[in-house]
Amino acid sequence: MYDFAYHKPATVADAVKLLADPDAKAISGGHTLIPALKHRLNKPSAVVDLSGIAEMKGIKRVGNAIVIGALTRHAEVATSAEVKAAIPALAYLASHIGDVQVRNRGTLGGSVSNNDPAADYPAAVLGLGATIHTSKRKIAADDFFQGMFTTALEQDEILTAIEFPIPEKAGYAKMKNPASRYVMAGVFVAKTGGAVRVAVNGAGPCVFRQADMEKALAANWSADAVAGVKQSADGLNGDIHGSAEYRAHLVGVMAKRAIAAAG
Amino acid sequence: MNVVAPFEGIGASVRRKEDFRFLQGRGAYTDDFNRQGQLYAWIVRSPHAHARIKGVDTSAASRMPGVVAVFTGADMAKDNVGGLPCGWQIHNKDGSPMAEPPHPVLALDKVRHVGDPVAVAIAATRQQARDAAEAVGVDYEVLPAAVSMDAALKAGAPQVHDGAPGNLCYDWHIGDKAVVDAAFASAAKVVKLDLVNNRLIPNAMEPRAALGEFDPTTGDYTLHTTSQNPHVIRLLMGANVLHIPESKLRVVAPDVGGGFGSKIYHYAEEAIVTWSAGKLARPVKWTADRTESFMSDAHGRDHVSHTELALDADGKFLGLRVSTLANMGAYLSTFAPCVPTYLYATLLAGVYTTPVIYCEVKAVFTNTVPVDAYRGAGRPEATFLLERLMDVAAQETGIDRVELRRRNFIPTDAFPYQTPVALQYDSGNYHATLDQALKASDWAGFEARRAEAAKRGKLRGIGISTYLEACGIAPSAVVGSLGARAGLYEVGTIRVHPTGSVTVLTGAHSHGQGHETTFCQLVADKLGVPVAQVDIVHGDTAKVPFGMGTYGSRSLAVGGSAMMKAMDKIIAKGKRIAAHLMEADVDDIEFERGIFRVAGTDKTKALVDISVAAYVPHNYPIEELEPGLEETAFYDPKNFTYPGGCHIAEVEICPETGKVSMVNFTAVDDVGRVINPMIVEGQVQGGIAQGIGQALLETCVYDADGQLLSGSMMDYTMPRADDLAPVSVATHTTLCTHNPLGVKGCGEVGAIGSPPAVINAVVDALRDYGVRTLDMPATPSKIWGIINGGRRMAAE
């Protein structure tokens, strides 16, 4: 990797100042940025380590939502009694991200800010209709994910926490890429306050909502309801591990499994 | 207190001696060595599959921080550095030699695959070397590439080498075509099958590395390298590439983190660091990152075959006709030409009595990484072909697949058995391994398991493979007549120290096989010296007299036999010393497990009495016998060895996703005499994992431009713990008749026998979908494609 300056601010305000440099990169767990740096795909002038910012840590229940600090590691979400009680599907999702070592280091904020199409968390954020808290504002999930590796975050804007509304029901299922173990096709379903949301990750260039499935499930919350919904292969990803058609098919299978998991 | 020492000889599962250091992080792998003043090399590699080099500008790179030198192919040419040699010469059908185009260490005029080395940057740190390598300006004129074998053989295809017209390396054959054609003409049934044996990337967990050193005061070079055969590297690099006499070149292969064939070959980087160390008079180290491994380690397999089997009305085989295309990649790697010929076509009789066989093989140059031997090498390709053909033949003749195999087995009383493709099998019992495997796998009870799985919505299948391989390579005169440019004996030295402990020097090399334990057991068994008092030295040309290394499941059959021969010499000499000490006739001295005895008396001398006398020859037959107790033997095998057996795989397919899960795997192998059952089981388990990897997960994919799409572990599917299931491994022994240990070899059987068993199981699971051919790997998307596109044949 190319060398860079390293900073470890203690507050969000200091971090924001450091990230005003357009060539600076934020790091928390490092499991996305470091592999990219090792392959020299990125040449940051500075790396700003957010892991010392206390205000971005922790899991708490606020009203009818679970608010999780951006620096919270996947393993913490997976084992949190609070999360397990309120949104078991979210704990389940976190417990299946990458491998044990990824979960020990990787963070919620890092994963969601990066918006890798094959990452797990974006499906939960979009599927639960979460609200993203940043150093500047609050952003609805529907406005946050804008395209492959692209979000509404500005250069000097830091994702600080995510507020997940507690659903009546939620479930997640995914098929992993056999080599990378990233998501090949995943579906997060949730019924929150009577509204149904279905988010699809892995299959497309960016996590997206499956409107036809949402409609079908709103009318009839059952695996059978989505069986009749055909996911179009148009615009989906295809690679040596599976065509767009295969991924489209998997979306249907994973939707059924996610609903079964949601109960 | 009377302590009975645990039995440590042949047949005991002695826990491994080497594990103490590996388990405590004290192994010494090549990259663990660091020298005073050491520099780091980073290789500039071609990003193109095929391009002309119009110029290489090193000026900017040379001025980068920490940079000591940047060398190109032209710099090496000025020093008359030779090309990387090929160890085999195959001849065409017309008797002419194969095309053998030059393989420069650093590319000169052209690059021929993505990853082809073009220059090397050498700097004080690895990162500085990499920074400098990025600053080397190579002016490429990109040329169209011949990537697939099909494309390479087409008229007008881009030419990989000017010296290999039509991209043909050789067009070779074995067998009498006319006789085979006649057999087909009289056949009641002919079964045809087209197969692809998928290209694999070995991926030993330790990336290759090399550390070159030069002492300007003596002119001595030392190379530490990740090699399976340091003496061979010394010979090839010293004699052919760098022109350094053996006496001035020491090659050390310390602990090596897996090889599977990929670390047999002499690679460019070994020559680069050794030569650079000489130029700079400083140690130079290179360590591959995994991305480089993918594009520079020799790949494996990559055959496309058309095959035809002629049968009579009773299902007896009358003849076999095979036509194969074998990918050589861009250059000939050290062993490459022999893999699809003498390690492949000679195996096409398998365990069957097929009376006549004809096989023709075209070896093809393409703009891809060189292809060479990978665990099994040629034999997995032959076995996959035969065992897939068996199942298709069974289906098309209506004969049960087990019965069809049995009907054509070489009978147990037919050994030695001469095949129509050159080999003579010495021993085996294919019915016994089959019976044992059928029983262990509960073959008879399978339909109940299939029905139970169906209730859970899963498609369950069972598959079998009855296989044989030839290993323990190899009789030097035989391989010499076939085109090998080296002998394939092995060397062993037994050094009995004055106080009775023993050091064994062997030319075999352990990179996971447990030699440091198994070889000690031979000494324990034969000389009666406890395992704890025996040490194995290997992997260093300065310590071990000579050796041909470890590959082709040869270490015990050939290397172990050399040790046995050397121990025979120790015993013979010991008897003469014992006869002198006990004032007896040498012919009256008996030896067993460490004790010399005058026959029929209670007069004995222990081995330690003899060794003391040998090194302190106060009372010694000095006029007729030299002091000392150390013997060296070269063992050249009389024949190949022929392990074989039966593998049975059971799989379940999720019809929704197409994912194939291993549920059971049973192996019954005849590997000859078993020295350490624990280690043998481990070797077979590991081989099976690689075979399952080939069958279900792994494949190398290039795009049409020659870019490697499966170029990292993000895209090349390495088997993980949850991809595999427990395996049941057992042995059934018939002894090898021609080596002193009766051993056959166990390193490759797992990777040879298992892939067709798995694919046959997948095809069986999909029997309602009319699957006839199924290329490996059986990935979820491929299986889903079959299920989705297929018609459910059976009524439900």
Added chain:
Amino acid sequence: MPQVTLTVNGQTHTAEVEGRTLLVELLRETLRLTGTHVGCDTSQCGACVVHINGESVKSCTTLAVMANGANVTTIEGLAKADGTLHAMQEAFREYHALQCGFCTPGMVMSAIDLVQKHPEGLTEQQIREGLEGNLCRCTGYHNIVKAIAAAAEVMHGKRSEIARAAE
């Protein structure tokens, strides 16, 4: 250059590193603890796994500076000073769970973390899934899974020793 102070196997070290220096580079090249290995460059193989504050981490995907102040344990730090092996090391030897030894340090460190996180015990499937971050090319994992199961029983006090019955 940034300075990093960390405790490795009970010893405190302070070193100057570049921002880009990986923890594994600090361990292998500066501290000469070469038991921790690098087998890939995509964070897949797990040969580099060490413990940071008791949890398994891929040291090839961690900047040395990020380990500032941390307590790091490597494979070299497992056995007791008198040479007694950790139960996991003993189990790997007893069950022949290693061949070439290259993946072994990372495998052992991951396995210990896995067992420690599951005092209730582990099924075979849980062990296999728990090894998702570690690749072994030699063993086919069969004996690794058995060794971890055996070590788990000893580490959680359900069995007193690793040794298998004589064969």
